[in-house]
Amino acid sequence: xxxxxxxxxxxxxxxxxxxxxxxxxxxxxxxxxxxxxxxxxxxxxxxxxxxxxxxxxxxxxxxxxxxxxxxxxxxxxxxxxxxxxxxxxxxxxxxxxxxxxxxxxxxxxxxxxxxxxxxxxxxxxxxxxxxxxxxxxxxxxxxxxxxxxxxxxxxxxxxxxxxxxxxxxxxxxxxxxxxxxxx
Amino acid sequence: xxxxxxxxxxxxxxxxxxxxxxxxxxxxxxxxxxxxxxxxxxxxxxxxxxxxxxxxxxxxxxxxxxxxxxxxxxxxxxxxxxxxxxxxxxxxxxxxxxxxxxxxxxxxxxxxxxxxxxxxxxxxxxxxxxxxxxxxxxxxxxxxxxxxxxxxxxxxxxxxxxxxxxxxxxxxxxxxxxxxxxxxxxxxxxxxxxxxxxxxxxxxxxxxxxxxxxxxxxxxxxxxxxxxxxxxxxxxxxxxxxxxxxxxxxxxxxxxxxxxxxxxxxxxxxxxxxxxxxxxxxxxxxxxx
Ligand SMILES: C[S@@+](CC[C@H](N)C(=O)[O-])C[C@H]1O[C@@H](n2cnc3c(N)ncnc32)[C@H](O)[C@@H]1O
Numbered sequence: 001x002x003x004x005x006x007x008x009x010x011x012x013x014x015x016x017x018x019x020x021x022x023x024x025x026x027x028x029x030x031x032x033x034x035x036x037x038x039x040x041x042x043x044x045x046x047x048x049x050x051x052x053x054x055x056x057x058x059x060x061x062x063x064x065x066x067x068x069x070x071x072x073x074x075x076x077x078x079x080x081x082x083x084x085x086x087x088x089x090x091x092x093x094x095x096x097x098x099x100x101x102x103x104x105x106x107x108x109x110x111x112x113x114x115x116x117x118x119x120x121x122x123x124x125x126x127x128x129x130x131x132x133x134x135x136x137x138x139x140x141x142x143x144x145x146x147x148x149x150x151x152x153x154x155x156x157x158x159x160x161x162x163x164x165x166x167x168x169x170x171x172x173x174x175x176x177x178x179x180x181x182x183x
Numbered sequence: 184x185x186x187x188x189x190x191x192x193x194x195x196x197x198x199x200x201x202x203x204x205x206x207x208x209x210x211x212x213x214x215x216x217x218x219x220x221x222x223x224x225x226x227x228x229x230x231x232x233x234x235x236x237x238x239x240x241x242x243x244x245x246x247x248x249x250x251x252x253x254x255x256x257x258x259x260x261x262x263x264x265x266x267x268x269x270x271x272x273x274x275x276x277x278x279x280x281x282x283x284x285x286x287x288x289x290x291x292x293x294x295x296x297x298x299x300x301x302x303x304x305x306x307x308x309x310x311x312x313x314x315x316x317x318x319x320x321x322x323x324x325x326x327x328x329x330x331x332x333x334x335x336x337x338x339x340x341x342x343x344x345x346x347x348x349x350x351x352x353x354x355x356x357x358x359x360x361x362x363x364x365x366x367x368x369x370x371x372x373x374x375x376x377x378x379x380x381x382x383x384x385x386x387x388x389x390x391x392x393x394x395x396x397x398x399x400x401x402x403x404x405x406x407x408x409x410x411x412x413x414x415x416x417x418x419x420x421x422x423x424x425x426x427x428x429x430x431x432x433x434x435x436x437x438x439x440x441x442x443x444x445x446x447x448x449x450x451x452x453x454x455x456x457x458x459x460x461x462x463x464x465x466x467x468x469x470x471x472x
Contacts, residue, residue, distance in 0.1 A: 094238065102253040103346065106442055109250045116242050120249040121210075122256075132215035134194045134245070136222060160218050 015060060017070030018091030022046045030057055032090035035114040038083050054084040055144060066140075068092075073138040075160050077125040077153060078145035081107035082118070088142060089118040096135045100124045125153045128160065137162040193221045194244065195230045195237075206244040207251060257442060260347045261370040264340065268361035271336035278329040285323045292319065300330045349444045350434035354427075354452055355409060362405055363431070374432075374439035381435075382406060382428035406431070411456045419459050426455040 022031040024041055031046040040048045051058040059066060068074075070091045079085040079097035081104040089095040094117045099105050105122045112118040123131045125145055138160050145153055194209045222234040231237045282303045289296035289306050292315065296302055306323035309316065337358065344357035348370055352360040366384045367373035373381070383390050385405030392398035403412055403424035415423040430452040437445055 102256040103442070105249050105253040109246050109253070112242070112246050112249075116238065119241055119245040121245060122249045122252045129214045129216050132218050133192060133213045134210055134221070134241075135218050136220055137218050159216075 013063065013065035014069075016066075016068040016072075016091045019049070019060065019070070019087075020046070022048075024048050030061055032087045034086065034090035037086045037111050049087050054087060056084050056142065057087065068140055072140050073136065073162075075135060075138045075141045075157065077141065077143045077157060079108055079120070080104045080144075082111035082120075084142075084144070085118065086111045086115065089115045093117065094136075095119065096121060096131070096138070098123050098125050098131065126156060128156050132159075135160055191215070191219070193219065193224055195221070195225050195240065196228065198230065200230065200240060203244070203247050207248040210244060210248045211252065254442065257347065258370060258439070260343060261364055264343050264347050264361050265365040265369070267336055267340050267343065268358070268365050271333055271340055274329055274333035274336060278326050278333060281322065281326045281329070285319065285326055288319050289323075292316065300326065303327055303330075348435065348438040349442070350437050350448055351431060353444070353446075353449055354434045355406070355431055359405065359408060363435075366405065370435065370439050374435045376432070378425075378428045378432035381432050382424055403428075411452070415456070415460055416463050419462055422459050423456060426459060427452065430455070 019030065019032055021028045022043055023029075024031070024043060030049040030051060031043070032049055033045045034047060036042050036047050038050075038053065040050050040053075042048065049057040049060075051061040056066070068091075071093045074088055074092045074095045076085045076088060076095050076097045079099040080101075082097065085095055085097045085108070089097075096119050097108060097112070098121045099108055100123060102122065105120060108120045112120045119134075121131050121134060125143075126149065139162055141154075141157055141161060143150070143154055143157070192213060192215070194206070194213055196209075198205050198209060222237045225231050225237045225240075226234060231240055278300060282300050283298070285303045285306055286296050286298045289302065293306075293309070297305055303323040303326040307320060307327050309320055311317040311320050340361045341357040344352040344361045344364075348360055348364065351363070351373075354360075355363065363381065363384060364370055364373055367376060367381075376384075383401050383404040386401040386403065389398060389401035393400045402421045406412055406424060406427055409427055411427050412420055412424045430448060434445075434448055437443065437448070
């Protein structure tokens, strides 16, 4: 994938493989490769990652390094209807998406229908033992639960990190060593 | 059938591939404190032939489970809605009944007693002079508190009705939506009723009288409270009730079977009612009394 190098020209940390800047209506915008989800424009296989609708997208636009290289296993806490989780799934190996509200979960399942590597779980992120039998050790955790007790959620889910040393606040974390065998 | 199995088991252990119900049960009720290398373990145990196959199975199982569990959980709320709307009606009715009692009693003690909840509010603010005043004023204060509870219950019903049945609540208004669900006994039984039945829900007495041959068939039940029926001229009210009941039936079915919000239903209903009402303006037609 050579497309990703577009991002480097902006003098910011490298984007994960599978995330790149593409032209949309003459403007260079963040994009990932996958089926559209929320009415965002697409160009060829690429679809716009709308930073106004996704905090992670906004972080990349601002040049933050979330230390994701692409092709990771990710635990996503607070997936809601899957806006951001769908983009993360586009450039990740597998995404376990936890959401505890019923209505957005239904949309999330719809998004997962088109993404064989996105696994929706209707679970409470404060009770990781209720999904420990489904989620494998992951390389990164994205947390966006937006409720009280975020620190507690982060602490409780640290056990899923392959390298069990990185906290995941406020939104993203990555295990330090990348000991993932490629698929 | 909840199972709590060993901490070392994955969701797939002991399952037959393709047994979706068992998979759902395992995903929902098993537990493990620590994650393990489930894909490799699933291959080792013979559940699947390869990790790629594992992810296929995991995808089918998690999607099926999340969809079924989300739908079930939303539906379960219809029973809470039913309790709340009934409690709201009880609180309203009881407050008004007691307000009448307060007004009657107050009329015997003070001059110019207002009727209703407002009257009770005035009485509740008085200073007692005699033991009988104390009892009366206390009772009036209960009436006011009960009325306030009815208002809080209404706010709750308005909020929850939109979660339980977004389309029905949008078309009928949240309180009427809740009443229809309560009359049917739940969203599922409501969604299964033909539109002619929905149209006369709440008019059971009139319907039985009709079946006994003692009365004309009722044209509308509780949906009469909807502006689209009440606000349509007498002559076309039957058509309006039929049109409204038809759309509400569709809305209830969408809510029960899919849960998506379909704003086009609102537009279709508005257009139907507009056409029905336009008949009046086109020369009024043959007016009956
Ligand atoms: C701000 S929204 C997430 C938006 C999403 N990350 C995106 O960008 O598309 C927060 C979500 O977290 C969910 N949430 C809050 N507390 C949770 C918990 N304890 N477990 C799981 N989900 C939770 C909420 O239901 C809500 O859908």
